[in-house]
Amino acid sequence: MHPVLRRALVRLFEIIPVLWVVVTLTFLMVRWAPGGPFDTERALTPEAKKHNDAYYGLDKPLFVQYEKYLSNFLHGDLGTLYRHPDWSVNELLAQKAPVSAELGLWATLVALVIGLGTGVIAASRPRSKRDYGTMAVAMIAICLPSFVLGPILLLVFGLKLQMVNVMGWNTVGDRVLPSLVLGLYYAAYIARLTRGSMLEVRAQDFIRTARAKGNGSVRILLVHMLRNALGPIIAYLAPTVAGLVTGSFVVESIFQIPGIGRMFVEAALNHEDQLLLGVTVLFSAILLFCNWLGDVLITALNPKAAIE
Amino acid sequence: MSATASNLSRIIAAVGVCVLALTLCACGRRETPVEIANREGILLVSSGGDPTSIDPQLIETLNDSHISVALFEGLTVPDPVTLEPRPGVATSWEYDDKTLTWTFHLRPEAKWSNGDPLVAGDFVFSFQRMLTPELGADYANMLYPIKNAKAFNDGTLKDFSQVGVKAIDDHTLQIQLEHPTGYFLELCYHQTYLPVHPPTIKKFDAMARRDSGWDKPESFVGNGPFVLTKYVLGDVVEVKKNPLYWNAAAIRLNGIRFYPIADVNAEERAFRNGALHITSTLPPPRIPAYRDTHSPYLRVMPVYGSYFYTINTRKEKGALNDPRVRLALNMAIDRQALVDHVTRGGQIPSYTMTPPSAQYQPRAHFTEDVAAAQKLLAEAGYPGGKGIPPIELLYNTSDAHRAVAEYLQAAWKKNLGVDVHLANTAVSAWLDRRHNADFDIIRAGWYGDYLDPSTFLELFASDNEMEQSGWKSDKYDAFIADAQKESDPAKRMEDFQQAEAILDTDAPIIPLYYYTTIILIRPEVRGYENNLLDQHLYTNVYLDPTATTPEPQQ
Amino acid sequence: MCSSPRSIQRPPLSDSRPLHIVASSSLWADAWRRYCQHKLAVASLALLMLMTLACVAGVIGVTLRTHFGFGWPYGYEEQNVELGAQMSSAAHWLGTDLLGRDLLTRLLVGGFVSLTVGMLATGMVVLIGVTYGMVAGYMGGRVDRFLMRVVDILNALPFTIFIILLMVVLDNPLKSLLLKLNLANSQPFIKLCLLFLAIGAFEWLNMARVVRARTIELKSLAFVEAARALGRRPRQILWHHLLPNLAGIIVIYATLSIPAVILLESFISFLGLGVQPPLTSWGDLINQGASNMELYPWLLIYPSLFFSLTLFALNFVGDGLRDALDPRTDKGP
Secondary structure (H helix, E strand, O other): OOOHHHHHHHHHHHHHHHHHHHHHHHHHHHHHOOOOOOOOOOOOOHHHHHHHHHHOOOOOOOHHHOOOOHHHHHOOOOOOOOHHHHEHHHHHHHHHHHHHHHHHHHHHHHHHHHHHHHHHHHOOOOOOHHHHHHHHHHHHHHOHHHHHHHHHHHHHHHHOOOEEEEEEOOHHHHHHHHHHHHHEEEEEEEEHHHHHHHHHHHHOOOOOOHOOOOOOOHHHHHHHHHHHHHHHHHHHHHHHHHHHHHHOOOHHHHHHOHHHHHHHHHHOOOOOOHHHHHHHHHHHHHHHHHHHHHHHHHHHHOOOHHHO | OOOHHHHHHHHHHHHHHHHHHHHHHOOOOOOOHHHHHHHHHHHEEEEEOOOOOOOOOOOOHHHHHHHHHHHOOOOEEOOOOOOOOOEOOOOEOOOOOOOOOOOEEOOOOOEOOOOOOOOOOHHHHHHHHHHHHOOOOOOOOHHHHHHHHHHHHHHOOHHHHOOOOOEEEEEEEEEEEEEOOOOHHHHHHHHHHHOOHHHHHHHHOOOOOOOOOOOOOOOOOOOOOEEEEEEEOOEEEEEOOOOOOOOOOOOOOOOEEEEEEHHHHHHHHHHHHOOOOOOOOOOOOHHHHHHOOOOOEEEEEEEEEEEEEEEEEOHHHHHHHHHHHHHHHHOOOHHHHHHHHHHHHOOOOOOOOOOOOOOOOOOOOOOOOOHHHHHHHHOOHHHHOOOOEEEEEEOOOOOOHHHHHHHHHHHHHHHOOEEEEEEOOHHHHHHHHHHOOOOOEEEEEEEOOOOOOHHHHHHHHHOOOOOOOOOOOHHHHHHHHHHOOOOHHHHHHHHHHHHHHHHHHOOEEEEEEEEEEEEOOOOOOOOOOOOOOOOOOOOOEEEEOOOOOOOOOO | OOOOOHHHHOOOOOOOOOOEEEOHHHHHHHHHHHHOOOOHHHHHHHHHHHHHHHHHHHHHHHHHHHHHOOOOOOOOOOOOOOOOOOOOOOOOOOOOOOOOOEEEHHHHHHHHHHHHHHHHHHHHHHHHHHHHHHHHHOOOOOHHHHHHHHHHHHHHOOHHHHHHHHHHHHHHHHHHHHHOOOOOHHHHHHHHHHHHHHHHHHHHHHHHHHHHHHHHHOOOOHHHHHHHHHHHHHHHHHHHHHHHHHHHHHHHHHHHHHHHHHHHHHHHHHOOOOOOOOOHHHHHHHHHHHHHOOOOOOOHHHHHHHHHHHHHHHHHHHHHHHHHOOOOOOOOO
């Protein structure tokens, strides 16, 4: 087998122990966090609290709970919610993960197309008006966090022009604003990184060589420069995409999208431990996979460095 | 190079603009969800957050109850305006002289939504489930007025037949009470007294299991005017008219959608976007804009709830252990300014724990007087606030709580020279620190479950777990215990007045204001009443798409 | 596997110019000269300094006012609830917030907090992230794999819970300690320090990833190989050969991380760690402004303006620095 390929496969299997460490650490963290799921505004009688704790096994020693969780986890059962007893974590993830994933993928598309596009344009002529212009636009996007941009866009398109629904995730129109709001911030990041990376590469010798050999400027720009500048961009993008497809608290709250992001933060705040663990597992699995993919891509772009 | 690249940039920019414009234009000036819903007879309501559950024995919050009253019906139902008990599943009732034995006559035509007849035994079953210790229902103590209910709930009594609930026959239910309870008929419309369908509960083995999931649309059985059709956490709870409801002919709505919008600003946007008929609240900074323009949408109504701070009176808290210091803190605030300029929702400044109701007018036991407060503080040994280490004021994160806390912090610093540090935490940590009494002063609030001062004042009895002020008073306990046994309403209210006097002058709390319900409501919604308990029956509500002005409020 | 154009067209070793062999005093002078040629960068630096000075002046003024009663017309916490939120006027240049507090004063004090948090936390991010990323990228092999898995794990842990835990573990013990030391009034400051810890502990992860990716690319280039062939020690190679070539990406990432940190601060404060009211920060002010933008637009506009101007300036200063420090950068067509 090709050594690069073999290494990539070995790396893929490394995901499993890493995932186990994440689950264990998260389990300990949520159990150490103050309060419990049955601390409610209306104080439960001690008996009721005892029964609830017993029902969910929270009265057992930590290790026993952990063992139980792991064994259920291996059987594909992520448990039920404490504060919303009608729901199991599996059910909720099945309902909400596709929504967040769709939003995340649209946002990634926005980020990539706009980010790479403006980055390349800016880098094509450094320190020109075009460069400063595009970079200024990118900075504006960074200065406008989603909790500002989202309400502004909703105000204009939802309330003043009455063109879109301000909540829900039902029609095609519902996808546009959230994807933009979520994606633009990352687009700006990617634009900055792309420009910087490309300028570094631009000065490298092989570009001069390519130019000397009479390659066309667009070809140099896109094939040689962009390709060689992709490393840091991929390194940044991999975890970012993992974050995007597993939901954004702010954007989902502003647009009332029934995704995981909102539930994840609420779970953290309200001691909804099983849900929190479930989402963390999902997120880390995607994150580890994205990082693996990123590493493979970086290796593929620069195989020599990787083998050494 | 530059020519090609600038072409490239233009193309990218043009494509971007086109895509955006096309997608947005495709949506065009749309028919709003409210317009569609008006046509279909569907009411769109914000429920202010996800319901804990649909199961009436597991629900916890006031918002939860707004959904459950659409799906279930108790022995009595409240009058939408006055809250007087009216016949629900029970057509009539009688009680003995001491109001200890109640007999309810159930309507023979009452049915479950699957066609099963609703019988007295179903209520017995439901009460038993509510009180089953293993179920761990948060609200089980609402049933404690029933004889032996508490003993069964805390596990000392194993035999449910000794609890005072009995089905005499299919249509007669007899309930024995522990002590005279003048407001028992009002309790009967509380969500904790709603019936559940025994065969469904048994089928799902849900008698003592919280996570059985019987209350999903596929398996849901209820006895209310509506049945559950869709239930997705974080998205919507949808109900439609129940054709088997005994009074189905009178129901004019075809359905209701409850949207769990927790973000108050998003909720207001949704209303203006035409996505909601009724909101659950309105953020304080926006209230003046609606009020000053006499917006037809704004509705502000008093509600039976109290916003207050609890003081940790334990010895180790030093200065706060001294009632004079606590009273000084109480007296050095301008509550009128607080409600006028900070909370802005027409709230009523409060000097007592219990809000006013028809039966009970609370009397103030101190006046706001900065000079007197300073004197009190000096008497306690802290002239000008000197010697009091910084007090920490703990609240759960929210813009509204923060504004109140900031206002009070400034007021105490200015008027008393007392340093207060604000600390905010997420809800779970806030509750945890409250239960562990790990605070100096903590934000609190309470909505009455029924229209009687006991729902507020029993919180401060020594045997209550909820308030963690660490404050105890035998005299106070005696008045509360006395009121519990008293069957003469006037004497009972006097007991509460006496208890309240002790509470307010010993001041383990800082009452700030009585809540109001502040909502936005569209004029086409008719028959939607607001009342002190914030209970809404959807049986009288209908939509009149031609209406453009709000209906007059009683 | 197809080889990159680099490996085909890489010129012979002798052609590649080693960089920054000796850091001489003229190098810095050169850099400064190059920086000064960059007009936008100079203007940005001036603006940044002005903003910093204004914030510091604001904080000094407010402190003087609290202790001696003069030096500044308003305190950042002084309310006037009857006045409420007002637009700009002669008395309040940038208007007032919902509790009638002077917005300019709050912006300056908040700016001080945000800039401090942003700079210090970013400093931490750069320090940890760059070292970590360079070591992982340069060492490669098992070390790299282990180091990067640690990054993955930290990245996967729920940040919110981490903050809540950090608060429990450190907040209460600190509080009682301060009470014992009679320093209870410096509690807000302690909370800020905790904030850096929290931010620094998580934000460096991406920096490490980006630096590592660039290091891997660089180490296969001729000049690194040359240095290695000349027998230089890894530390020297990292410091003298790799770091200067990483400067560009580090500066860019650091300038991007400052706004992220400033905004993250408002989320952390939401969880109770960090800046507590009535003290404020730009993130907090923007957050408050965003929820009231329709009725009180100035509450959003001014904070956003201060924030954006600073970031723009920071960004161009960063670009200027990068160009000035990198003698190899070509000047474009």
